[in-house]
Amino acid sequence: xxxxxxxxxxxxxxxxxxxxxxxxxxxxxxxxxxxxxxxxxxxxxxxxxxxxxxxxxxxxxxxxxxxxxxxxxxxxxxxxxxxxxxxxxxxxxxxxxxxxxxxxxxxxxxxxxxxxxxxxxxxxxxxxxxxxxxxxxxxxxxxxxxxxxxxxxxxxxxxxxxxxxxxxxxxxxxxxxxxxxxxxxxxxxx
Amino acid sequence: xxxxxxxxxxxxxxxxxxxxxxxxxxxxxxxxxxxxxxxxxxxxxxxxxxxxxxxxxxxxxxxxxxxxxxxxxxxxxxxxxxxxxxxxxxxxxxxxxxxxxxxxxxxxxxxxxxxxxxxxxxxxxxxxxxxxxxxxxxxxxxxxxxxxxxxxxxxxxxxxxxxxxxxxxxxxxxxxxxxxxxxxxxxxxx
DNA sequence: GCCGATCCGGAACAGGTGTTCCGCTTACAT
DNA sequence: ATGTAAGCGGAACACCTGTTCCGGATCGGC
Numbered sequence: 001x002x003x004x005x006x007x008x009x010x011x012x013x014x015x016x017x018x019x020x021x022x023x024x025x026x027x028x029x030x031x032x033x034x035x036x037x038x039x040x041x042x043x044x045x046x047x048x049x050x051x052x053x054x055x056x057x058x059x060x061x062x063x064x065x066x067x068x069x070x071x072x073x074x075x076x077x078x079x080x081x082x083x084x085x086x087x088x089x090x091x092x093x094x095x096x097x098x099x100x101x102x103x104x105x106x107x108x109x110x111x112x113x114x115x116x117x118x119x120x121x122x123x124x125x126x127x128x129x130x131x132x133x134x135x136x137x138x139x140x141x142x143x144x145x146x147x148x149x150x151x152x153x154x155x156x157x158x159x160x161x162x163x164x165x166x167x168x169x170x171x172x173x174x175x176x177x178x179x180x181x182x183x184x185x186x187x188x189x190x
Numbered sequence: 191x192x193x194x195x196x197x198x199x200x201x202x203x204x205x206x207x208x209x210x211x212x213x214x215x216x217x218x219x220x221x222x223x224x225x226x227x228x229x230x231x232x233x234x235x236x237x238x239x240x241x242x243x244x245x246x247x248x249x250x251x252x253x254x255x256x257x258x259x260x261x262x263x264x265x266x267x268x269x270x271x272x273x274x275x276x277x278x279x280x281x282x283x284x285x286x287x288x289x290x291x292x293x294x295x296x297x298x299x300x301x302x303x304x305x306x307x308x309x310x311x312x313x314x315x316x317x318x319x320x321x322x323x324x325x326x327x328x329x330x331x332x333x334x335x336x337x338x339x340x341x342x343x344x345x346x347x348x349x350x351x352x353x354x355x356x357x358x359x360x361x362x363x364x365x366x367x368x369x370x371x372x373x374x375x376x377x378x379x380x
Numbered sequence: 381g382c383c384g385a386t387c388c389g390g391a392a393c394a395g396g397t398g399t400t401c402c403g404c405t406t407a408c409a410t
Numbered sequence: 411a412t413g414t415a416a417g418c419g420g421a422a423c424a425c426c427t428g429t430t431c432c433g434g435a436t437c438g439g440c
Binding site: 047 | 387
Binding site: 110111112117120121124151152154155156158159160161162163165166168169174175176178179181182183184185186187 | 302314371373377
C-alpha cells in the first residue's frame, strides 16, 4: 500500500518478541496471566504492549488466529496427501488436538471468553472449509456417520480441550486422548 | 453431639437463604458472580455470608457437594429400578448431564478452579461407587466396552459440561446433548 | 553529527472483588 | 421484662490487574 511507511525496526522486533512471550506465558499460566508478566518475559514495558495491541483480548485473539492457521495447514495437508478418508479425518483431529495441548492456556482463555474473535474469523473460515471437504469425503466413503456436520467439530474440540485444561479432583491430569478416541469411535461407521 | 447447642433460628434461616441465593446467582452468572451479589439476592449483608461460609470457595464447594448427592441419588435409582444395563448407564449420564445443565455456573466455577473439593469428596465417593457398579453390570452384559473405567466418566462429563458452558464463535450455544450421544456411541458395544 | 518523528518505560490510575472488622441488633433463656 | 451471647450489616481494607499517560530514549533520513 502506498503512503504506509514501514514501522521502525525496533518496533517490529518488539512486536515479535511480544507475540513469542505471550504465547509462552499464556501457554504456561493460562489466560489469567497478567500483561505485566508478558511484558517481563518479552523484556518490554507494559506501555509497549499496549502500543502494539490495543487490548489483552486482541493479543489473545492474535494468538488464536495463529493457531487456526496452523490447524488449517494441517487439514490442508491431510486433504492432499492422506488417501484413507477416515485417517484424513481422525488424523487431522488428533494432530490438531495434540498441538493444542502444547499451550493449554489459550483454551483457558477461550473458555473464559477473554478473547476477541475478529482476527481469528478468517483463518477459522478457511479451517472450516477444509474440514467440510474432509467430512464430505469421509461420508462419501461411508466411514463417517451421515448425520455428522462441521459444526460438530467445535463441540468435540471444546470438550477435548476442556479435558486438557482440567484435572481430576485428586489432581491427576485428565486423559483427553481417551476422550477423543471415544468420540471418534462414536463418529466412525465401519 | 452433646455440648453443641443448636444455632439460633435466624442464623439457620439465613444459612438456607444464602445457599439458595448462591445456587441461583452462580447458576445464572457463573462463578465470577460477586459475593455482594449473592448477599443482595439472599437479602443479607456480606458479613453474614462470611459468618456462615469462611470463603467463597467453600460456599461453592457446598453447592458442588449438593450436586454430587443428587447425581448419586440418580445413579442409585437407576441401579435399583432400571433393568436394561445399558439404559441404566446411559440414562444416568443423560439425566445427570441434564440436571447439570440447569446451573451451568458451577461448571464454570470448577473450570476456574475456584472451588474447594473437600466438602464434595464424600458424596463424590458415593457417586463413584454407584457408577462403578453400573459399569460392572454393563460390562458383564457386554454392552459397555471392556476397557471402560469409572475414571473415564469425569473426563466425559468434563467435556460435556464445557460444551454446555461455552458457545460457538458466532454466539450460538453448543449442542452438548449431541456431544454426549457421540460419546455414548463410542462407549456402547452392541 | 543532527533533528524530528517514532517509540519505549513504568509509575500512576481506575475499577472491581474477596475478606475483615466492629458497633449495633436480635433471639432466647432466665 | 431483661441481660447477654450470638448474629448481623455494610463500610472499609487490601490486593490485583487492565489500561493510560507522558517525559525521555531511540531510530533513521539528511
